[in-house]
Amino acid sequence: MASLPEGDIPPTDGLLPEQAREGAAAKDFGVYIHVPFCTVRCGYCDFNTYTPGELPEVSPEDYPERVFQELDFAAGVLDASGVPKREVQTVFIGGGTPTLLAPSRLGQMLRRVDTLWGMSPRAEVTVEANPDTLDAQRLVELAAQGVTRVSVGVQSFVPHVLSTLDRTHNPGSVPDVIRAASDAGLQVSLDLIYGTPGESSADWQESLDRALELEPDHISAYSLIVEPGTALARRIRRGELEAIDEDTQASFYEQADETFRDAGYEWYEVSNWSHTSEGLSRHNLSYWLGSDWWGIGPGAHSHIGGVRWWNVKHPRAYADRVKAGHSPALGREVLDEHTRWVEMVMLGLRTRQGLAIDSLTDHYPPAGAILHEALDAGWLQPEAFTAGRVELSLKGRLLADGLSARLTGG
Ligand SMILES: C[S@@+](CC[C@H](N)C(=O)[O-])C[C@H]1O[C@@H](n2cnc3c(N)ncnc32)[C@H](O)[C@@H]1O
Ligand code: SF4
Structure with missing residues (x-):
């Protein structure tokens, strides 16, 4: 995430080359919407996201307008480039912390997608969330706005691990949040991280067991990546924390897979397990299986028919471009x-x-x-x-x- 790849400079009108039309009619189409705001930055995270102090000139209140502008722009570009119009099969609103925006604002984004392309009646609509941005009422509101799935960043249930990760939520509140999400009719996915400095195999087992007790539809378990330039990397360099070695990470992965399998969860991608075939993330599968998607927002990536592009990373530069009706793409490549x-x-x-x-x-x-x-x-x-x-x-x-x-x- 630290830097964007280099590529050709895309035209300001965003028009796509002929390859973008190739086989489009037979491929699923999805939309990713990036929300680049967080209340605090976790020390390990290198995603394109900003706290209020880091981004005084772009407000979460105005941001949905930029999303509507890029959605309108996207529909115009696809149409003008001769890419056949397809219903949207999946929407993923990720971040950052999308649930810092009101459910009604996220709902407006979904309605714009529906107006522009039509949303499939069985569309999967996921919103990423930190546990401390969710409660029963907010979850009911999200479901009422058309969200079908929440992906909750739990990371760990062990206080010293959460503290090393700079996570602010109280693990004791997670069960209520997960139950409320299911009660609201939402599919639930949990994100876990393993291999945090100081995490023992018993700590990891505790997180796995506590996660499984909640019977989520889906679990993602990621090995902690020490991203250069993060606060975590600096703490490791200074010797305040000791990084977990690769062999221990591998044994944590095996421990997770065994625990998940015993509980009836099967892997379907290296870092992802699901209880049932309905529980898997159709949006993420579409990335892995080469479908088409348009990524909205600063730093978002898109892929249409072998043409790939990525937007400018900074929200200010992004906002300036979409407000002017220009493509926010910074680079693009046509894949051979x-x-x-x-x-x-x-x-x-x-x-x-x-x-x-x-x-x-x-x-x-x-x-x-x-x-x-x-x-x-x-x-x-x-x-x-x-x-x-x-x-x-x-x-x-x-x-x-x-x-x-x-x-x-x-
Ligand atoms: C970017 S976050 C967005 C969701 C939400 N803000 C949260 O943190 O819960 C999505 C997921 O990326 C994963 N992630 C972020 N940085 C990571 C890193 N350095 N190593 C492994 N996983 C990471 C975390 O599991 C997190 O839940
Ligand atoms: S809350 Fe999520 S997106 Fe924000 S800094 Fe933490 S891990 Fe990154």
Whole structure:
């Protein structure tokens, strides 16, 4: 997240090249809306988000107007570029902390999406939230505005771990929030982080057990990434905190997977587990399976038919561009066939759905020998392999990125 990739400079009118139309009619279309505000910045977080003191010139009150402007702009660009109009299958309002905005403001964004493209009757609409921005009334209001799913950043249930992460919420209030979300008819996902400095295997087990007691529909568990330039990285550098080593992180992952499996949750992407097939995140799956989406907001990324672009990162620069009716895109690239294949392998290998062996060997014949080596090393599921598919074993999931780099000649 620290810096945006370099690419071609996109035109101010945002018009997309011809490739954007390719196969569009057969692909799902989704919308991501970024809300770049947080009350405090957690010491480990490198996302494009700002506290009020850091961003005096862009107010959360005015921000929805910018979102409406970019949504209108997006619909105009897709239309003028000849991309067929599709109903929206998924919306993800992420951040930052979207629940710092009133539910009615988030609802206005959803209605604008519906007016511009039409929202599928079975659309998945997710809002990310910190536990201390939710209560029973707010959850009912979110559901009334068309939200179908909340993704709650719980991270840990252990006070010393939460304190190292600079999380401000009281873990004791999380069960009430989760129950209230289910009572409001919302699907519930919990985010957990493992490998925080000072976290023991018993601490991690406590978080896993407490999370499972709440019976969420979905759980994401991420290994803590020490992002350069964050307060956490500085504390580790100064020797105030000791980073957890890779082997311990790997054993925490195995501990999580075993605990989730025993409770009836199956992995469907390396960091994501779900109780039922309805519980999985259709929006995130659409990223991993190469669908089309438009990302609204500062720093947001978009992908339409092999054309990818990213918006300017700073909310002030973003607001200036959308107010002027210009594209907020900073850079763009048209992915060639080889790059699209590499991305399909990198993302597809991380999913339970995996990849067809032929899709690898047809593009890169040495992949055949690498796959047999991986099978012998216990990184792949033998039954799936016999059926012509590559699906990672538990051990393989820990090595997913290195394996996909080798399978694509990297
Ligand atoms: C950017 S936050 C947005 C949601 C909300 N603001 C929150 O923190 O609960 C989404 C998720 O990203 C994950 N995350 C952020 N920084 C991370 C890091 N350095 N390492 C691992 N996970 C991280 C956290 O699990 C968090 O729940
Ligand atoms: S609340 Fe979420 S988005 Fe905001 S700083 Fe913390 S982890 Fe990052």
